[in-house]
Amino acid sequence: MTTLGYAILGLLAREALSGYDVTQRMKGRVGFFWGAGHSQIYPELARLEEGGFVTHSVVEQRERPDKKVFEATEAGLDALKEWAAQPPPRKPTKDxxxxxxxxxxxxxxxxxxxxxxxxxxxxxxxxxxxxxxxxxxxxxxxxxxxxxxxxxxxxxxxxxxxxxxxxxxxxxxxxxxxxxxxKQEGSGKSGKSKKKGKGKKGKKGA
Amino acid sequence: MTTLGYAILGLLAREALSGYDVTQRMKGRVGFFWGAGHSQIYPELARLEEGGFVTHSVVEQRERPDKKVFEATEAGLDALKEWAAQPPPRKPTKDxxxxxxxxxxxxxxxxxxxxxxxxxxxxxxxxxxxxxxxxxxxxxxxxxxxxxxxxxxxxxxxxxxxxxxxxxxxxxxxxxxxxxxxKQEGSGKSGKSKKKGKGKKGKKGA
DNA sequence: TTTCTTTATGTCATTCTTGACATATAGATT
DNA sequence: AATCTATATGTCAAGAATGACATAAAGAAA
CATH class of the missing domain: 1.10.287 (Helix Hairpins)
Structure with a gap:
């Protein structure tokens, strides 16, 4: 399963949610440390269901389009629990x-x-x-x-x-x-900073 | 240009490097905050050259395979300078x-x-x-x-x-x-912790 | 002599991710 | 009447990233 799958399971382990709800959470709470658009979430939910980690039921709504509410299965919770206890791969921070x-x-x-x-x-x-x-x-x-x-x-x-x-x-x-x-080049002399010089010397060993 | 392109240019703005050198840097200094394997770096260097941001010259070596040494062009430095001054898009941290x-x-x-x-x-x-x-x-x-x-x-x-x-x-x-x-469930009673209970109540609003 | 490591450069298939496109309902606004 | 926003669900093409595959030269170690 992908990391995104576990992110979604982490939400569904707390409460049953529609794909739309999951998307909203991804921009809020979970958005502190993970992110995904709905175009990633809907297919991932389908994959999770295929794998038996979640199930869904259709909830008919008046005044709103119908929605599919997903909840984590026992297998899903077990997989999540196991994954959460393993050390993550150390990937380089990209900032x-x-x-x-x-x-x-x-x-x-x-x-x-x-x-x-x-x-x-x-x-x-x-x-x-x-x-x-x-x-x-x-x-x-x-x-x-x-x-x-x-x-x-x-x-x-x-x-x-x-x-x-x-x-x-x-x-x-x-x-x-x-x-x-x-700390501009003038070092306290000129009132305004002036861009100049290109800085093309001293190129070794940084 | 991609962010990886600017990462490579940032290195080449300091000193001329081969693709192999760039790859090594990506696991070292620059690896604090960016990362890429050589399979991404070689094609990106080719793209940078195609765009006129870098040039290369072949350096023949005894006792080592020949290497292509890349250096940033004026256009490359200008592009880097401009990019560095723009605020980055705020992407969700993925941890x-x-x-x-x-x-x-x-x-x-x-x-x-x-x-x-x-x-x-x-x-x-x-x-x-x-x-x-x-x-x-x-x-x-x-x-x-x-x-x-x-x-x-x-x-x-x-x-x-x-x-x-x-x-x-x-x-x-x-x-x-x-x-x-x-803070295990026993709260100081049992000497060993015992996993139990599943914790399947209290699932709202976290 | 064979194997291993380091240097050195590349490709390729798959997966991950993004952004655009697409549709539909219903209330609120213009 | 038309438009806008929020809810709701999906697809698709393109780009980014990973890991495996592939080659090669030379020194060092087994």
């Missing part, structure tokens, strides 16, 4: 912003500072949203957060991961923005 | 370990604690390696680290990002391992 930072030395200082300040601001916004959810969880879910066998505990755990992630990114962006901003 | 944590409530406490302790240990190992490199950079590259127009400054910046990433992950793994470990 486009860090990749841009790797070439930031080519970019004008002010422009780069603007980019990383702005990105830092976004991380801080996301962090604030997460902290809000965290506060809400710690109040409303207090009883479950000490019980690792409760689904809510697991949701809380992933949120904490998201918080540390956003915090680290925000901190790094702030640091980088400041580092590229203050 | 398989966090996804496993999302289903950790299904897993036996001791088993889960073992998993996250072990993963935490790996993050700490990686962190230690990064910190070592950092110390080395701060000594050997001291003159460049205050100059954002130096390639080494950019390399250092990405390393700092990696350090914060590993630190956050290590901290989270430690916390999670402890949380799932101490």
């Amino acid at each position: 486009e912003l860090t990749l841009k930072a790797y070439s930031v030395w080519l970019v004008d200082g002010e422009e780069a500072a603007r980019l990383f300040r702005e990105e830092g601001r976004r991380y801080e916004e996301q962090l604030a949203r997460y902290e809000e959810i965290r506060g809400w969880m710690e109040e409303e879910w207090a009883d479950d957060l000490g019980r690792p066998e409760a689904p809510r505990f697991a949701s809380y755990a992933t949120l904490r991961r998201g918080i540390l992630y956003e915090k680290g990114n925000a901190e790094w962006c702030r640091w980088l923005a400041e580092a590229v901003e203050g | 398989e370990l966090t996804l496993k944590a999302y289903s950790v409530w299904l897993v036996d406490g001791e088993e889960a604690a073992r998993l996250f302790r072990e993963e935490g240990r790996r993050y700490e190992e990686q962190l230690a390696r990064y910190e070592e490199i950092r110390g080395w950079m701060e000594e050997e590259w001291a003159d460049d680290l205050g100059r954002p127009e130096a390639p080494r400054f950019a390399s250092y910046a990405t390393l700092r990002r990696g350090i914060l990433y590993e630190k956050g992950n290590a901290e989270w793994c430690r916390w999670l391992a402890e949380a799932v470990e101490g």
Whole structure:
């Protein structure tokens, strides 16, 4: 089974959902650490059903199109449980912003500072949203957060991961923005920064 | 151009490299935040050359097979510079370990604690390696680290990002391992943990 | 002598992922 | 009346990524 399959099973282990619902969750809660569009989700649900990991029943709705509600089977829960206990393959982190930072030395200082300040601001916004959810969880879910066998505990755990992630990114962006901003070539002389020079020497060993 | 293309250009903007060298870099320095196998790199280099972003020359070697050494063109550097200054698309983070944590409530406490302790240990190992490199950079590259127009400054910046990433992950793994470990159903009674119960109630709203 | 490892370059099939296309119901808005 | 949004489910083509397959030269080890 694919990782996406386990992501979907992780949702269905909590509650029965339609494909549409799964798609919504993928942009919300689970979206902290996984993502997929509906064009991936519907075929994957079909594959999960083929494999006997989920079943569906059609729910007729007035005032809305009918929907297929999926739920995890025993086999599905077993597979999920087994997968969750195995160490994941160590794949390289792919972060486009860090990749841009790797070439930031080519970019004008002010422009780069603007980019990383702005990105830092976004991380801080996301962090604030997460902290809000965290506060809400710690109040409303207090009883479950000490019980690792409760689904809510697991949701809380992933949120904490998201918080540390956003915090680290925000901190790094702030640091980088400041580092590229203050230190233009003039070193305190010219009031405005001027882009120049190309920087084409010193190309060894970075 | 693809993101991989910019990753390769980011390397070639520093020094001329063969496809093999690029592949090695992708498992090392750049591997902090991007990754690719040689089966992706060779075709991408060909595409970059077709687009006029890189050129190559064949270097004949005694005692080694001949190699194609690629270097970035002016057009390549310009494209890289422009790309580096644009905000990246905000894609969902895909982290398989966090996804496993999302289903950790299904897993036996001791088993889960073992998993996250072990993963935490790996993050700490990686962190230690990064910190070592950092110390080395701060000594050997001291003159460049205050100059954002130096390639080494950019390399250092990405390393700092990696350090914060590993630190956050290590901290989270430690916390999670402890949380799932101490709090087994018995709460201090039974010496050994026993898996049981299935946990199939309380399935709403996580 | 054979095998193994490192350097060195490529292809190919499959899978994963994205974005566009496609359809349909119903309420709300213009 | 026409359009827009939200719900609801799907397909398809193209691109990205992985892992296996394939070749080759030279030194080092068995």
